Amino acid sequence: MNILILGSGGREHAYAWKLAQSKRLSKLYIAPGNAGTASVGTNVNISATDFDAVKKFVVENQINMVVVGPEDPLVKGVHDYFLADDVLKNIPVIGPQKDGAQLEGSKDFSKQFMFRHNIPTARYETFTKETLAEGLKFLETLEPPYVLKADGLAAGKGVVIPNTLEEAKAELSEMLANAKFGNASAKVVIEEFLKGIELSVFVLTDGNSYKILPAAKDYKRIGVGDVGLNTGGMGAISPVPFANEEFIKKVEERVIIPTINGLKKEGIVYKGFIFIGLMNCNGDPQVIEYNVRMGDPETEVVLPRIKSDLLDLFEGVGNGNLHEKSFEVDTRFATTVMLVAGGYPEEYRKGDVMTGFENVKDSIAFHAGTKQEGDKVVTNGGRVIAITSFGDTMKEALQKSFANAEQIKYEGKYYRS
Ligand code: AMP
Numbered sequence: 001m002n003i004l005i006l007g008s009g010g011r012e013h014a015y016a017w018k019l020a021q022s023k024r025l026s027k028l029y030i031a032p033g034n035a036g037t038a039s040v041g042t043n044v045n046i047s048a049t050d051f052d053a054v055k056k057f058v059v060e061n062q063i064n065m066v067v068v069g070p071e072d073p074l075v076k077g078v079h080d081y082f083l084a085d086d087v088l089k090n091i092p093v094i095g096p097q098k099d100g101a102q103l104e105g106s107k108d109f110s111k112q113f114m115f116r117h118n119i120p121t122a123r124y125e126t127f128t129k130e131t132l133a134e135g136l137k138f139l140e141t142l143e144p145p146y147v148l149k150a151d152g153l154a155a156g157k158g159v160v161i162p163n164t165l166e167e168a169k170a171e172l173s174e175m176l177a178n179a180k181f182g183n184a185s186a187k188v189v190i191e192e193f194l195k196g197i198e199l200s201v202f203v204l205t206d207g208n209s210y211k212i213l214p215a216a217k218d219y220k221r222i223g224v225g226d227v228g229l230n231t232g233g234m235g236a237i238s239p240v241p242f243a244n245e246e247f248i249k250k251v252e253e254r255v256i257i258p259t260i261n262g263l264k265k266e267g268i269v270y271k272g273f274i275f276i277g278l279m280n281c282n283g284d285p286q287v288i289e290y291n292v293r294m295g296d297p298e299t300e301v302v303l304p305r306i307k308s309d310l311l312d313l314f315e316g317v318g319n320g321n322l323h324e325k326s327f328e329v330d331t332r333f334a335t336t337v338m339l340v341a342g343g344y345p346e347e348y349r350k351g352d353v354m355t356g357f358e359n360v361k362d363s364i365a366f367h368a369g370t371k372q373e374g375d376k377v378v379t380n381g382g383r384v385i386a387i388t389s390f391g392d393t394m395k396e397a398l399q400k401s402f403a404n405a406e407q408i409k410y411e412g413k414y415y416r417s
């Protein structure tokens, strides 16, 4: 089987690394990929959202399956593009069509969906430029802090949580009247602030049956001690110590089953991953958001813990027989520590030569923002490398990740200790 992965981050390197372990894989391509994906497959210089170029490559290289990493091509309809094309329509695409991708592409859609299907989530209202005055009044009925979300995709920056009513009002005006996030903030969801501790649960579904993947927790702040600016994620752990079997059971009954059934009831054929961002509020799950893809860096701890053949699971998604596939999880802890570029998450360095990969022992170095330049690997993104390790305890796994984080060298390197 020949597979094309779309994307270029640590998540895609983890997919490539895992798929490369399948005996049934023939050729593996990653578009556009990074220096890490080039070590397990062949990079192709095509943007994940250039569907015509993707088609040409798929046809010319006899691709049998396309795995979509990021949300952007899904929200833009890559799966619909395949289904509408006579030559491509029988090639399975792992990732939902446009309708299902709205779970991530529109906060308003996903909140309405949760309310329609009684899925626990924060109380909310949605406002537009025309209803700005009502929005300002609605803010007055809430307790601080205030949660304001741009409806559309805003590169992970569309959620703002001001502490005072004054700031919240100014922010709402900025988003609606001054289009702070462009078209993405033409609608704004305002919701109640949930108190608790966050984690993520991941589901792989063929639209009918599903597998619950290992849960993970991502650490989003740049600074040690969870302070400073938000990032795409500085590290992750799996399993999550405060998400015991009883909690996951609640997530399955209250969130996962109603989500799968809700999609079916609405005629949305969903084939792919569902990333459920949750708040554990005193032992009860509340949904913060859905994403229609895996998380990054969560994938770098979730996939290594899956013992089963990922290609086989993806085939189950494509063929609609996921329920027949075996699914086994490693009970050990996995941790990943993200090495980032100097300056990140603000303006950051690029093009710094990286060394020391050969000294990484007993960890996996998943490349996120790297690029091959001649015989050198250079930094090419804010988040550069995710160092994943296993241990019988979280501490043991973390110690390995930190020790190997020291082995990789480049100018401006930073990671959270
Ligand atoms: P989202 O993109 O919806 O996941 O929001 C980004 C981040 O904002 C989340 O990971 C949470 O840390 C925080 N957040 C979002 N919604 C809420 C809420 N209702 N209550 C508390 N924190 C929230």
Ligand code: GLY
Pocket: 218, 232, 233, 291, 294, 295, 296, 297, 298
């Ligand atoms: N690490 C968070 C995300 O992938 O959305």
